[in-house]
Amino acid sequence: MCGGSVISENYVVTAAHCMFDGPSNQPFPAANIRLSYVTPEQTFIHPDYDLVTSANDIALIKVPKMKGAQVVAIYGGDIADGTPLTVLGWGRTNMVVENSISILLKEAIIKVGQARDCAAYLNQVADAKYASADGPQICTENNLAPHADSCQGDSGQGVVIYVNGVPCLAGLTSFGSDIRQDPTCGQDDGFGVYTHVFYYIDYISKVTGIKFMKKE
Numbered sequence: 001m002c003g004g005s006v007i008s009e010n011y012v013v014t015a016a017h018c019m020f021d022g023p024s025n026q027p028f029p030a031a032n033i034r035l036s037y038v039t040p041e042q043t044f045i046h047p048d049y050d051l052v053t054s055a056n057d058i059a060l061i062k063v064p065k066m067k068g069a070q071v072v073a074i075y076g077g078d079i080a081d082g083t084p085l086t087v088l089g090w091g092r093t094n095m096v097v098e099n100s101i102s103i104l105l106k107e108a109i110i111k112v113g114q115a116r117d118c119a120a121y122l123n124q125v126a127d128a129k130y131a132s133a134d135g136p137q138i139c140t141e142n143n144l145a146p147h148a149d150s151c152q153g154d155s156g157q158g159v160v161i162y163v164n165g166v167p168c169l170a171g172l173t174s175f176g177s178d179i180r181q182d183p184t185c186g187q188d189d190g191f192g193v194y195t196h197v198f199y200y201i202d203y204i205s206k207v208t209g210i211k212f213m214k215k216e
């Protein structure tokens with residue numbers, strides 16, 4: 001249904017919308033969330049998550065200590081237009097085929113593009129801060145061959161940026177552009193929206209107690 005990223009021995013970060021039962025719009029109890037190898041103890045949905053606009057689409061899942069788990073670093077640098085991001089997931093491999101979720105973890109390279117429709121769209125649903133690269137959301141352009149994209153089932157999963165060959169967590173898969181066609185994936189004139197994880201670093205630190213190293 002969704003993916004997530006391990007950010008410490010006790011926490012997984014994912015999208016807030018992954019925490020909700022679609023039909024009832026009620027959050028799942030922690031015990032009903034199934035992760036591959038661990039049973040969640042508690043969930044934290046961002047207090048300003050908006051079910052309608054998908055603003056602040058971030059949640060944390062507390063799990064029993066995953067001793068020695070490999071954790072991903074959180075990317076705190078610039079995310080300029082044109083930056084390639086690698087999106088991962090087990091989501092749909094075909095936009096219109098519901099059961100096309102993948103058995104294999106797949107990845108695609110997508111490019112940041114805050115311009116055009118995405119900025120306009122985010123401004124329309126929220127306010128100007130949503131349409132800048134250091135704001136709460138990152139937009140990606142779909143209009144680049146081969147139109148690889150994330151899709152339904154990839155939500156919450158990490159989008160990484162490679163720094164000297166090391167993958168760092170930049171975003172969380174949130175939604176696609178066209179609300180008339182849900183999901184919208186890889187459409188030529190469309191875009192993808194990702195939660196900008198670093199924007200929420202103080203929130204993450206407060207909830208989890210993780211002390212992040214910040215550059216001076």
Ligand code: 4AZ
Pocket residue numbers: 149150151152153154155173174175176177182183184185186191192193
């Ligand atoms: C979804 O429905 C979804 N192409 C996630 C990401 C994208 C589209 C839909 C972006 O969860």
